[in-house]
Amino acid sequence: MTGRLGQLWRYPVKSMLGEQLTAATVDERGVAGDRRLALVDRTTGRVASGKQPRLWRGLLTVRAAGDAPDPVRLTLPDGTVLTTADDRADDVLSGLLSRAVRLTAAVPDDAVLDRADPDAVLSAGVTAVTPTTQSRLGGAAPPGSLVDFAPVHLVATATLAALGSVDPVRYRPNLVVDAGPAFVENGWVGRELRVGAELLLRVVAPTPRCAVPTLAHGPLPPDPEALRAAARLNRVVPLPALGPQPCVGAYAVVVRAGRVEVGDPVVVV
16 A cells, blocks of 8 residues: 545635545546636736736635535635625625636636746745746646646655645645655656545646745745755656656546545555
């Protein structure tokens, strides 16, 4: 046995804080309810993402909970609670972020998001104008997905410990696997993992990290070391089109859907 499922997370609205679950169904789109909604910048038409922290770091002050298409509950930093079905949701979020935004469940045509150069953010700070690259959503996910690349993201507890961060929230995984050694996920690439009795995943790439782990996440303060440690300890090539990147965790696609529970065995097939 490789390990056990230690934690299970979903993030109903892209780049907002999420919720910890004890059990969930995972299908080709990922954990049920995960990243089913996003905000779109009304001016540029681009999907709002914490990968561009100068504009969107405020998303990580909002906690989202629920399983769309049912209304998702949003808790703002001042304690205000509203749902995505509330007529005033777009206006309230626009005020919080100081940008005109709208909630959407549909991937816009030609949807792209901006990714600030993480080294430049570390050097210049989150409020600075830094070089960005653009990427399309869901390169390894079913059409219409709002995930960055693949529908499932997993990380091992030994990797978190090696980085000095035992709180996985900064790295936004879906599955936290109690396993080691550190960066064991690199060796899972190209292999299949069975989680519980039903779910079968195929690991497709290490996860390159952006500036998001360095940002404040709700009560967690900013922590530049969350990225610097990855750059020192695990700079690898995640995809042929990319050069070496600081990587934490791995992306996976779903080969066979299934229901999982915290405590389930995780086995390399």
